[in-house]
Amino acid sequence: MGLALKKPSGVPGRSWPAIVIGMFVAFGGVLFGYDTGTINGILAMPYWRNQFSTGYTINGEPAITASQQSEIVSILSAGTFFGALGAAPIADFIGRRFSLITSCFVFIFGVILQTASTAIPMFVAGRFFAGFGVGLISALIPLYQSETSPKWIRGVIVGSYQFAITVGLLLAAIVNNATHNRDNSGSYRIPIAVQFAWALILIAGMLILPETPRYLIKRGRPEKAARSLAKLRRLPEDHEAIQDELAEITANHEYELTLGKASYLDCFKVGVRKRLATGCALQALQQLTGINFIFYYGTQYFQNSGIKNNFTISMITSAVNVGSTIPGLYAIDKFGRRPLLLVAPSACASPNS
Numbered sequence: 001m002g003l004a005l006k007k008p009s010g011v012p013g014r015s016w017p018a019i020v021i022g023m024f025v026a027f028g029g030v031l032f033g034y035d036t037g038t039i040n041g042i043l044a045m046p047y048w049r050n051q052f053s054t055g056y057t058i059n060g061e062p063a064i065t066a067s068q069q070s071e072i073v074s075i076l077s078a079g080t081f082f083g084a085l086g087a088a089p090i091a092d093f094i095g096r097r098f099s100l101i102t103s104c105f106v107f108i109f110g111v112i113l114q115t116a117s118t119a120i121p122m123f124v125a126g127r128f129f130a131g132f133g134v135g136l137i138s139a140l141i142p143l144y145q146s147e148t149s150p151k152w153i154r155g156v157i158v159g160s161y162q163f164a165i166t167v168g169l170l171l172a173a174i175v176n177n178a179t180h181n182r183d184n185s186g187s188y189r190i191p192i193a194v195q196f197a198w199a200l201i202l203i204a205g206m207l208i209l210p211e212t213p214r215y216l217i218k219r220g221r222p223e224k225a226a227r228s229l230a231k232l233r234r235l236p237e238d239h240e241a242i243q244d245e246l247a248e249i250t251a252n253h254e255y256e257l258t259l260g261k262a263s264y265l266d267c268f269k270v271g272v273r274k275r276l277a278t279g280c281a282l283q284a285l286q287q288l289t290g291i292n293f294i295f296y297y298g299t300q301y302f303q304n305s306g307i308k309n310n311f312t313i314s315m316i317t318s319a320v321n322v323g324s325t326i327p328g329l330y331a332i333d334k335f336g337r338r339p340l341l342l343v344a345p346s347a348c349a350s351p352n353s
Contacts, residue, residue: 012241013233015150021232022145022157024205028100028137029161030198031107033168035130036295037318038191039073041176041311044300048188052120068120073296075124076131079110083135085264087143090136095215096144100206103140104199107133111195118185130195147212148232155332163325168198169295170318176299177311217249225249282341289345295321 053062110130117123149157216225302310
């Protein structure tokens with residue numbers, strides 16, 4: 001990682017402010033990872049299953065049906081779908097910073113519903129709104145990171161969002177393991193309510209962080225863009241490097257204006273369709289490796305397999321996930337994106353998979 005973080009010679013100014021900001025904003029990934037990981041354990045908690053059961057039993061014990069379980073898990077993805085679609089217009093309308101703050105409040109609303117719920121309908125509603133907030137955050141954080149980070153470290157900074165997701169999964173496994181034996185509502189309400197802290201930390205940070213220079217140029221505020229970029233690079237506003245980078249941002253924006261207004265339908269035009277298909281295929285195939293099954297249903301699967309310390313096993317799998325992400329952050333800028341994509345899937349295709 002050290003080599004990946006070494007600034008190339010000839011790059012003016014200081015890069016650490018933008019790196020620190022980018023890494024902090026990546027903290028939003030903890031919201032996504034934690035919310036994903038916490039439902040994994042909650043579904044296997046005896047008290048929760050007794051509280052939310054509608055009469056269905058397994059081996060004489062209260063439980064929920066497979067369809068109810070699928071609804072509770074998948075509704076988060078439905079929320080993230082709509083949140084991700086709405087992120088771009090919201091970010092262009094009120095800015096990257098305030099969009100992230102708004103997204104956190106949407107997420108908090110979903111957490112409130114889940115914490116207060118004692119039946120499946122309200123719990124599902126909370127999952128949807130939390131997912132909607134997560135969808136917004138998932139699109140906005142890489143956008144904010146890419147518009148504030150220096151080019152030479154951009155890959156690591158944007159990749160740190162994925163690292164934060166894995167950390168969130170691990171934190172969820174740890175909290176679930178600590179509360180699952182409680183014979184009261186705290187068994188599931190404590191893991192859910194912890195999410196308030198993650199959202200509030202991100203909100204507090206975004207209140208003091210600068211808006212991105214690109215957004216300010218887009219809104220016709222070059223003076224504020226110069227101040228923002230100068231703060232990020234720790235250089236005077238009239239420094240040559242600041243003016244050159246602003247000129248590049250402005251030129252890119254003006255070029256985009258010459259292309260006219262765009263809509264989601266433009267994603268399917270000739271010349272763009274291949275890129276869209278490639279991106280979607282990469283995401284879909286990554287999901288088809290089966291990793292999300294482990295993080296959504298792993299604890300219950302281990303339990304059904306006869307493993308007694310199923311919550312401990314979930315912590316171990318989450319810890320391995322965190323550790324294996326670190327080499328990826330180093331390799332993404334050291335060796336490039338394509339070689340990493342060619343090599344990494346081999347681990348999923350091992351004979352023991």
